Amino acid sequence: MELLSTKGLPVNGRAAAWAELYATRMSACEFTPQDGGEFAAELRIGSLGPVKLARLQLDRCSVERRASHITQNSQRLYNFLLQAEGSSIFYHCGREAELVAGDFVLCDTGLPHFFRTEDHSTTVMVRVPGETLRSYLPTPEQFCGQLLGRASGLTGTIAAMVRELSSGEAGIDANCEDRVARYLLEMISMAYTAGISPSEDAEATAIAWQRHKTVLCYIEDNLRDPELSPATISERLKVSPRYLRAVFSPGGEKMGAYILRRRLEECARQMANPAWKAHTLTEIAFSWGFNSAAHFTRTFHEKYGMAPREYRRVMLMKDCA
Known part of the structure; x- marks a missing residue:
């Protein structure tokens, strides 16, 4: 797995320097420390077939992806965000989700969103290309910004699986990665379709x-x-x-x-x-x-x-x- 950290970055302007570094591997966005003090962050990135797994640890801060950060006509990517440790609030598609450990929320990186950690936080991102995700969730738009709670159906099992896969210690043979990725996406799609009540949107x-x-x-x-x-x-x-x-x-x-x-x-x-x-x-x-x-x-x-x-x-x- 690749490791990125704020260690070694200058104290003055560290959040901005981290944002530039983060954009080279994930998405362009703005990091704003909530306490105005020293800012620390760490990102571990791995892959599983077509899926990218990223484990982000942050001090108390806010992360905002604005319209100005989004490149038009770029590949559509979706992130399933698992709140692995701590708590946060996520704003996306006109919805607000309050996350605690074990909760998921789906994010469309092609739309603005805002994420605020309430304390030291660990978030695991399962990043999936839009064309791949639609094979499992034909209309992911209806789920963006909606909370999938930890107590809902398969969510606890999937959270444990995502934590293990993102740790870099799962020891999966390279020949089996695509198969494991398909299984993971099937599990996540079942959790969303079963865990979020049907509505007019659905x-x-x-x-x-x-x-x-x-x-x-x-x-x-x-x-x-x-x-x-x-x-x-x-x-x-x-x-x-x-x-x-x-x-x-x-x-x-x-x-x-x-x-x-x-x-x-x-x-x-x-x-x-x-x-x-x-x-x-x-x-x-x-x-x-x-x-x-x-x-x-x-x-x-x-x-x-x-x-x-x-x-x-x-x-x-x-x-x-």
């Missing part, structure tokens, strides 16, 4: 979900644009408003409501992050597409039950506790 066809994801990607890429709306999306994607509503309907949420919710969630996330405490609430809100402080305050209170200023105070106090 009953959508693969074609409908692909169209839905195209619109979702566009929204996430342009969430900071104050002009973003169903009307401008319809115009820019060159589709009719009626068609756009039909494409978005499998998600069960109106497009305008989705845009507002995602903007509020991103604002709340940054307000709770000590790394952003030097920025005003208005700066944060306007950076996420709001153009009225009054509208932001009102809609934030409706969603979170308190004013933005109070929410920030409570969350930062909780973070320091």
Whole structure:
């Protein structure tokens, strides 16, 4: 297995240097230490046939993959993230998953996502090319960002298998790697289809979900644009408003409501992050597409039950506790 570490990197700017190193092996993203102190990380990478196994150890920090990090038309890759040790919060596709040891969540690396560790954390990533994964999960989009809990069906067995395979000590013969990888992906797909209750999302066809994801990607890429709306999306994607509503309907949420919710969630996330405490609430809100402080305050209170200023105070106090 290949080993990468922050050891030997300069103390000043270590998180940025680590991000550059990490991008050469995994994906481009930004690392922000939560405590503002010395930052330490370690990454062990191995492979199992078409599957990449990566074991990431982190101090308390946040990891963000933004739209600016994503290269269009690059190979679509999916990560099954196993919280092996510690706990974390993962935001992806408009969903929030609180992970403790033994939980899984699926991530599409072609879409923005945010990951925050609550303490020292170990995460094992099972990285699979999209074309390979679709042989096991025809519509992985419906599962992205959804928590697969450790107590659900086969999850505990799969977690133990992933831990062992990522340790580098499994001793699997090279001739058997493809077979073991297929078995692992079959187990994971069974766990997801059995462990996450069917919904309208799950009953959508693969074609409908692909169209839905195209619109979702566009929204996430342009969430900071104050002009973003169903009307401008319809115009820019060159589709009719009626068609756009039909494409978005499998998600069960109106497009305008989705845009507002995602903007509020991103604002709340940054307000709770000590790394952003030097920025005003208005700066944060306007950076996420709001153009009225009054509208932001009102809609934030409706969603979170308190004013933005109070929410920030409570969350930062909780973070320091």
